[in-house]
Amino acid sequence: ANRADHMDEMRSNGKSGRYSSVTVGKNPGRQVTIYDKRAQVIAKRKPIWWDIWNANLAREGAPPLDPDAKSSQVWRIEVRAFKSCLKDRWGIRQWAEFDDLFGDVVAEALDKVRYCAPAPGDSNRARWPLHPLWELVREATSEDLLDMRSYVDPDRVRYVDREEHIRLIFAQFLGLGTTYAALNGVSDTALPGYLRKLGGELKQAVRREPERAEKRLREARERYRFM
Numbered sequence: 672a673n674r675a676d677h678m679d680e681m682r683s684n685g686k687s688g689r690y691s692s693v694t695v696g697k698n699p700g701r702q703v704t705i706y707d708k709r710a711q712v713i714a715k716r717k718p719i720w721w722d723i724w725n726a727n728l729a730r731e732g733a734p735p736l737d738p739d740a741k742s743s744q745v746w747r748i749e750v751r752a753f754k755s756c757l758k759d760r761w762g763i764r765q766w767a768e769f770d771d772l773f774g775d776v777v778a779e780a781l782d783k784v785r786y787c788a789p790a791p792g793d794s795n796r797a798r799w800p801l802h803p804l805w806e807l808v809r810e811a812t813s814e815d816l817l818d819m820r821s822y823v824d825p826d827r828v829r830y831v832d833r834e835e836h837i838r839l840i841f842a843q844f845l846g847l848g849t850t851y852a853a854l855n856g857v858s859d860t861a862l863p864g865y866l867r868k869l870g871g872e873l874k875q876a877v878r879r880e881p882e883r884a885e886k887r888l889r890e891a892r893e894r895y896r897f898m
Contacts, residue, residue, distance in 0.1 A: 695784050699755040701776075703784040708747040713738070732883075748808050750780045774816035781809050788850045792859070800846035 684706075685691045692706030712720045718738070724745065725735040736743035752773075757763040761772055787799035801809075848866050857865045877884040 696751075699753040701753070701756040701780050701783075702751040703748070703780050704751070705746055705748045705786065707744070709743065709745040712745075746804065750777050750812075752776050752780070770819060772819070774812075774819035777812050777816055778809075778820070781805070781812065788853070790849075791853055800850045801843075803847060803850060806843060806847060 680697045681693065681695045683690050683693045691710055692704060694702060694704040696702035708720075712718070721736060721738050728735055736745070752761075756776070757769070761768075761776055763769050763772055763776075786802045786805040787796065788802045789796075790799050793799065848869055849862070851869065852862055852865050855865075
C-alpha cells in the first residue's frame with residue numbers, strides 16, 4: 672500500500688445530501704480533489720473571483736455567471752503530486768525533470784482517478800463512461816501541458832499513431848454521446864436513432880458558429896503530426 676501509484680484513501684465533504692468536495696489519495700503519494708469553488712468563494716467572501724471568471728467567459732463569447740444563481744456552478748479540480756510520487760515513481764528530483772514530466776504526472780493521475788457518469792442498468796462501474804466534466808479536464812490539461820510531456824519534441828508537436836488516436840477519440844466520442852443520451856432519458860432501443868439525430872444537431876451547431884468551428888479544426892490540425 673506504499674506504492675506511489677496506489678491510492679487507498681478517499682474523503683468527501685458536504686451537507687444536506689449534497690457533496691461539496693471529494694479527495695482521492697494522500698501525501699506522500701498522489702492526490703486528486705474536486706470541490707465546489709463557487710461555495711468556497713461565497714463562504715470566504717472573495718467576490719473578485721466572479722470578475723475573473725466572467726472576464727474569461729466574455730473573451731470566449733459565453734454568458735456571465737450570476738453569483739446569486741445556484742445554476743452558475745464552478746467546480747475546481749486539483750492534482751497534487753507529493754514526494755514519493757515525484758521521486759520514486761517518476762524519478763523527478765530537479766526542476767528540469769519536473770518541467771519535462773509534469774504533464775505525464777497529471778495525465779496519469781486523471782487516468783487513475785476517474786469521475787464517471789453512472790450508466791442506467793449497468794452495475795459494473797468499470798464500464799461507466801467518463802463524466803463530461805472529466806473529459807473536459809483531461810482534454811484541457813492535455814493541451815495546456817503539451818510542452819511538459821516527455822513524448823513531445825522541442826517544437827511542441829505531438830507525434831501519434833493516426834489509427835490508434837482515431838480509435839481513442841472515437842471511443843471517447845461514443846462515451847460522451849451515450850452519456851448525453853442517458854441524461855436526456857433515451858431508452859436502450861432508441862439510442863441508435865438518437866445518436867443519428869445528435870449528428871444533425873452537431874451539424875447545426877457548426878453552422879451557427881462556423882468561425883469558431885473552423886478555428887478549432889485548424890488548431891487540431893496544427894496540434895498533431897502523425898507517424
